[in-house]
Every structure is written in structure tokens, then in C-alpha cells.
Amino acid sequence: MKVRWAYCLMLPLLQAAWAGAQQSASPPMTLPQALDFAxxxxxxxxxxxxxxxxxxxxxxxxGLRQNPVLTGSGQMVTLGPDNPNGPDFYxxxxxxxxxRGNKRGVRLDLARATTSLTDSQRVDxxxxxDFAIKQAFTRMLFAKDALRVSEDNLTGYRRTVELMQVRLDAGQMSRNDFARIELQLAGFESDTDNARLALQQASTQLQSLMGIERPKADFDVTGALDTPAPALTLxxxxxxxxxxxxxxKAASQQVAVNQASVRLAYANGTTDPTLEGEYEHSGHANTAGFNLQIPLRVFDRNQGEKERAKYELESSKLALTATRNQAIADVDQSYEAYQTAQAQAARYRDKYLDEARRVRDNLEFSYRNGQGTLLDYLSALQDYxxxxxxxLTANAQLQLAIHQLSYVTYTEILP
Incomplete structure (x- = not known):
């Protein structure tokens, strides 16, 4: 009886703990985890x-070989004891x-080359x-940081409005000046709303790319935008x-496929004999024989397929050259974009961000102490x-540029 009462008392606690575990948010995903999940x-x-x-x-x-064919026939077979037509013949x-021409070996070469080509297309x-996931992951990190900055700016500016309210109530500023300050609050609120919407959209896009059928509201990622730029050479x-x-690789393997197609076209132009062994029974006589059939390739020697295969081979070789040239062009363009993004991120990180913060703080202090104008303070606030x-955008662009380099080289540049 005591055990039953203890169970009844513990049941609500267990249910509450289970509900809390069910409602707890999933741990944030890193980029490698997101890629592995996808x-x-x-x-x-x-x-x-x-x-x-x-x-x-x-x-x-x-790789299959030709199947043998079993043939049989019977003639002058009479059902009964007497056979007026003569002895039965079976x-x-x-x-x-x-x-001939190693057709099976060439077919195997062609099939294996086709498998390698298809697998390279799968890898591509x-x-x-992966590139799309990396982009979406970076955009979500950017949206998280943008929301955090927007909320910090909103919280800080609300404190400023509260302080200005105190000055207004004390008669130290005009109603118009206070209204101009309070109107700026709408911009901070709008920034926060837009950042929250961008974060939700980035989360949905990333989850869709990962293969999640129904996006989760508690989905989160972890990482940093201001990653150190690696040293790269063109x-x-x-x-x-x-x-x-x-x-x-796929373009190179397409050349191998077409080379095998050329060999198969020439192999299919050779003659394939058909050999038959035969047993005959006629009355009391049993005999054996053979039959050999050799097609005479007088007119059709697979000339059309030979020509087509040769032109397809030359076409694939030119396509390989074009693909290699495009790969080099992709690397050059991505490297230029990376250098530009790196320079922009460095300028904001090393100079402009601290400078804008210092100007905002100085003008806010001056205005609160009656030594600066409202217009200067609001302008500094907008600049910050x-x-x-x-x-934040520059950091995100730098990370996207690194992802682009990883994409065009198919290597993991970021650690």
C-alpha cells in the first residue's frame, strides 16, 4: 500500500520531468554536424x-556470356503400334x-567507366x-548576430529614451527634441523585427537543405562569423x-566512357559465329552432327556506330578542356572575391567599428551634458x-567567400 501511494505521489513529478525533457530545445548544430546530417x-x-x-x-x-540454346524436333511420329510412314525421326x-573481338571485356570496361562517371556526378x-548548406549556415549565423546586435541596440536606446524622459520631466529639454529622440526608437524596433524574421527564414532554408521534412522552431546552430582568414596561394x-x-573528374571519365564506346563499336563490327552440336535418332540409327553459322558482314560492318563513337570521343575531349578551363576561371574569380572580402572585413574589424562606437559614446555623453546638439547625436547613432x-555583413561575406573557394576547389579550407 505504501508503494502504491509513493507511486501516485511520484507520478506527477515524473510526468513533469518527461514533459520538460520533451520541450527542451535541441543542442545547437555545428557546420560539420549539419553536413553529416544532410x-x-x-x-x-x-x-x-x-x-x-x-x-x-x-x-x-x-559481364554476362551468351546463353546456349537447346533445340529439338521430331518427324514422322505415329502414335500407335504400327507406323506406316517409316521409322520415327528425332x-x-x-x-x-x-x-569475337573481346566484346564482353569491352562491355565491362564501358559499364565500369559509366559507373565511375555516375559516381562522380553524385559527388558533384x-x-x-554542401555549398548551399554552408551558405545557409553562414546566413543563419549572420541572422543570429544581427538579431543580437539589434536587440542590444534596442535595449540601449530604450535606456537613452528613459533618460531623456527624465530630462523632459525636469524641464531640461523641449517636447520636440524628446519626440525626435523617441521617433528613432521605431527604427531600432524595426531592425529587431526584421532580424528575427531573417533568422526564422534562414533556419527554415537550412533545415530544408539538410533534409528535415518539417522545420523545427527550436532548431539552432553554433559557430563564429569572424573566423581567421587562412593563408592561401592562387x-x-x-x-x-x-x-x-x-x-x-566526371568530364575525364566521360572521355573514358567514350573511348570504351569506340572500342565496343569496332568490336561489334566483327563477325560472331554460332556453333551447334546435334544428335539424331532415326529408327535404330543414332547419329551426331554439327552446324556452323558465320554471318557475312559484307554491307553492315557497324560503320555508322564507329563514326558516331569517334566524334563523341572528340567532343568529350573538348568538353574536358572546357571544364578544366572553367575550373581555373572559377578559382581565379573566387580568389579575387576572397581577397576583397578579407580586406573589407579587416577594415571594419580594425578601424571603423571601434571608431563608430567611440563617436557614438562621445556624442551621447556630450549631448546628455548639454555640450552637443541633438542632430549630431542622432547622426552618430545612425552611423553606428x-x-x-x-x-557583420563583411564578416559574413568573408566566410561566404571562403566557402566559395572550398566549393570551387572541393577542399575544406576552413578548419
Whole structure:
């Protein structure tokens, strides 16, 4: 009985603890965790992986040998004791087509090259998805920081309005001056609302890219925008792009596929004989024989497929050159954007942000002590808001530029 009463007393506490655990927010995700989650849950990536397996199954078909064919026939077969037509005649045989020109080996080469090409295309899709996730992740970090700054600015300015209210009540300032100060509060409130909306939209976009079917309201990420810029050289980045980019590999593998197609076209132009072994039974006689069929390739020697395959091969070689050139151009453009973003972020970090904060604090102190004008104070306040947001934007642009470099070289540049 005591155990039952204890259970009844503990049940509400257990239920409350369980509800609290259910309502607790999920731990914030890092960028590597978000990428790993997407690799396991993004339906497009999972679909591409299944497609690779489907293409790989074609290697089994390509490696199959020709099946033998069993033939049989009977003639002058009479059902009954007497056979006025003569002895029964039966035949049975096995025939098989023998491929020449190493057709099976070339088919296997073509199937394996096609599998490698398809897998490189899958990796390229993953590269594009990773880049989109990194962009969305950075935008969410930016939205979080922008919301924090907006809320800090709003809180700080509300304190200023409260202090100005005290001065107004004491008769130390006019109603018009107070109204002008209070009207600035609308801008801070609008900044906060817009930042909160941007954060919600960035969260939804990131979760969608990760493969989350229904975005969660408590989804959060963790990271820093002001990451140290790595030391990079243009030549190293170019070489990495040529060595690792999956679209460059896919273009190279397309050449291998077309080379195998050329070999297969020539192999299909060779003659394949069909050999048959035959057994015959006629009355009391049993005989054996064979049959050999050799097609005469007088007119059709697969000339059209040979020409088509050769032109496709030359086309893929030119496409490979174009892809390599595009990879170099992507690296050059991304490197220029990275250098520009790095310089802009450094200017705000090392100079303009501290300068705007110092000017705002000095003019606020001067105005509160009757040594500055309201117009100067409001202008400094507006400048600080603008510079603060521009500094965050510069940091976000720098991180996006690094992600772009990672994308065009298919390497992880950020630690």
C-alpha cells in the first residue's frame, strides 16, 4: 500500500520531468554536424546514391556470356503400334553464339567507366549541396548576430529614451527634441523585427537543405562569423581544383566512357559465329552432327556506330578542356572575391567599428551634458547602427567567400 501511494505521489513529478525533457530545445548544430546530417537525410543525395547502385548493376549485365540454346524436333511420329510412314525421326541439339573481338571485356570496361562517371556526378551533386548548406549556415549565423546586435541596440536606446524622459520631466529639454529622440526608437524596433524574421527564414532554408521534412522552431546552430582568414596561394588552389573537383573528374571519365564506346563499336563490327552440336535418332540409327553459322558482314560492318563513337570521343575531349578551363576561371574569380572580402572585413574589424562606437559614446555623453546638439547625436547613432551591420555583413561575406573557394576547389579550407 505504501508503494502504491509513493507511486501516485511520484507520478506527477515524473510526468513533469518527461514533459520538460520533451520541450527542451535541441543542442545547437555545428557546420560539420549539419553536413553529416544532410549526407544521411537529404533525399536528393540519397536518390543519387541509389542511382549509382542501379548503374553499377549494369556491370553484371555487361559481364554476362551468351546463353546456349537447346533445340529439338521430331518427324514422322505415329502414335500407335504400327507406323506406316517409316521409322520415327528425332533430333536434339545445343547451339551457342561465340562473341569475337573481346566484346564482353569491352562491355565491362564501358559499364565500369559509366559507373565511375555516375559516381562522380553524385559527388558533384553532394559538393553543390554542401555549398548551399554552408551558405545557409553562414546566413543563419549572420541572422543570429544581427538579431543580437539589434536587440542590444534596442535595449540601449530604450535606456537613452528613459533618460531623456527624465530630462523632459525636469524641464531640461523641449517636447520636440524628446519626440525626435523617441521617433528613432521605431527604427531600432524595426531592425529587431526584421532580424528575427531573417533568422526564422534562414533556419527554415537550412533545415530544408539538410533534409528535415518539417522545420523545427527550436532548431539552432553554433559557430563564429569572424573566423581567421587562412593563408592561401592562387597556384595551390588552381591545382587542387584540377585534382579534386568531381565535375573535372566526371568530364575525364566521360572521355573514358567514350573511348570504351569506340572500342565496343569496332568490336561489334566483327563477325560472331554460332556453333551447334546435334544428335539424331532415326529408327535404330543414332547419329551426331554439327552446324556452323558465320554471318557475312559484307554491307553492315557497324560503320555508322564507329563514326558516331569517334566524334563523341572528340567532343568529350573538348568538353574536358572546357571544364578544366572553367575550373581555373572559377578559382581565379573566387580568389579575387576572397581577397576583397578579407580586406573589407579587416577594415571594419580594425578601424571603423571601434571608431563608430567611440563617436557614438562621445556624442551621447556630450549631448546628455548639454555640450552637443541633438542632430549630431542622432547622426552618430545612425552611423553606428549602419557600421555595426556593415561589419557583420563583411564578416559574413568573408566566410561566404571562403566557402566559395572550398566549393570551387572541393577542399575544406576552413578548419
Amino acid at each position: 549526407h544521411k537525410q537529404n533525399p536528393s543525395l540519397l536518390s543519387a546514391a541509389q542511382h549509382v547502385e542501379a548503374v553499377k548493376a549494369g556491370e553484371i549485365t555487361a 533430333t536434339a541439339g545445343v547451339q551457342r553464339l561465340f562473341e 551533386l553532394q559538393r553543390q549541396t 597556384d595551390d588552389l588552381r591545382q587542387k581544383a584540377l585534382d579534386t573537383r568531381p565535375d573535372v 547602427r549602419s557600421v555595426n551591420l556593415q561589419s
